[in-house]
Amino acid sequence: MTESLDAVERTALLTAALRAAESRRPDRLYHDPFAEALAGGIGPELLAEVRAATFPKDAERTLPSTPDYNAIRTRFFDDYLQEAARDPETTQIVLAPAGMDSRAYRLGWPDRIRYFEVDRPAVVDFKKSRLGDARPRVDHRTVAVDLTSPDWESDLEAAGYDPARPSTWLLEGLLYYIAEEDTHRILERVGAITAPGSRIAADIVNSAALTLPHMRGLLDVFEGWGCPWLFGTEEPEALFDTYGFTAEAVQPGEPGADYGRWPDPVPPRTERDVRRVFFVHGRRR
Template sequence: MEDSRRAVASTGLLVAAIRAMESIRDDRLFTDPFAEKLAGETGRALLEKALAETGERAAVQIVIRTRFFDEAMLRAVRTAKQVVIVAAGMDSRAYRLEWPDGVTVFELDQPAVIAAKRDILVDDTPRCARVAIGVDLAHDWPAALTAAGFDPTAPTAWLVEGLLQYLDEAAVRTLFERIDALSAAKSTLLYDVVGKSLLESPMMAPLLEAMEKQGSPWLFGTDEPGELAQRHGWSATVTDIAEVATKWNRGIAPPNAGNVPNPPRGYFVEATRP
């Protein structure tokens, strides 16, 4: 199995290891029974290294993000029966969430990543119709998606999680244009984005340096996260990550802690197309 994981970006394995770590806590915010096997030895080693270098802050953010989008996805599929997870990596939602009847989850990622997950979860059964599509997101993924059975005339729940910071601004804009072109009325778009202030914050320097060393530099951030969807006519609700962390009693200071002007932030966005 570790041979398969060599094709997966280290960030995907690290995130799976964080989900596995959260799943054994007494006060866990979710349970992911697939995370441990998805992470493997490589993911566990990456997590140990990350905790030693940057502490628990990044891990807490991923835990909060996972729970937030779990809940948001299940809200979205009350009206949308097709889900698209962009750059799905080692995401296990198709296998672990209680999806309503009739939901189809499309997962997009590099062919090698799709193949690796197939090998790891070969004995497991998803809890919905799952369609895995191996395609480079820099290429014509909308054509691959529609060829796999996606219906652009039906409402869709889109999830873009943990991706935007790795793209440059032009690629981010192109991604949102493509999603908008494929989205019918009553579609939902869920995404997270780091604040530009966060990218420039001294407290983030160790994490950003570590990400760059492993070949995954953070390139994009904005403190107007709703604008990415609003410029295409979507309505957007923006939630500060720290506010959610405070609600769930996890250790990220609220954005106004210490009365620091323009504090560094990260955001979750839940956008809907009228």
């Protein structure tokens, strides 16, 4: 079924392969028992390409460590969603896109939670085929729709989402694959269907990460797959503020986003022309 997935959709298999590899580590930051199946046969091949570019045999590493980054990102958003779920006011969680994520299956959730996974039909179908008889541990609603479609909000509401109630959204592994205008449009649309007090979280790179010469090794891998990185920002807080979210951004390696795993120095925000990735999280005003 992987033939039905396009280049961007296949990056979900890379994420699953990274999570499977992390789950085999004795010092793992989480355990994802579904990741190996969700990665399929292609996920490990994609991971091998990323590893070869990131950790060259005869040269010093200049690229960010994708395995460590992904481990920290997954754990950071695990903790973020679980913290949101402990809030009695939280009744709706939306993963958009959901990709090969298995949090609905591997983490515990309060009975009051409706857990929505939004992604393209091909991704939803592939995921179902890999999960087999696995059952989610939450009231799980799948919404098979493209986030660039003109009416995905109506599909989400038809699945039981209530825009008048506070919700928690996670946009993981999305914003750097879409053009700047599409990023703005998605944030605008999410802002329009979230009630005050709703939470949002996302990961995003800075604009320098798209152009710095020493990033070319990793950028070339994704471009070669047909899914180049298209958007980044030096001011993620301002980006989210535009659409009604008061947000803060933390970099891997900073307090609360390290877990003892980030291998590189963390440059201060005042330093220019350095690669960065941000975990953004905030609230709807």
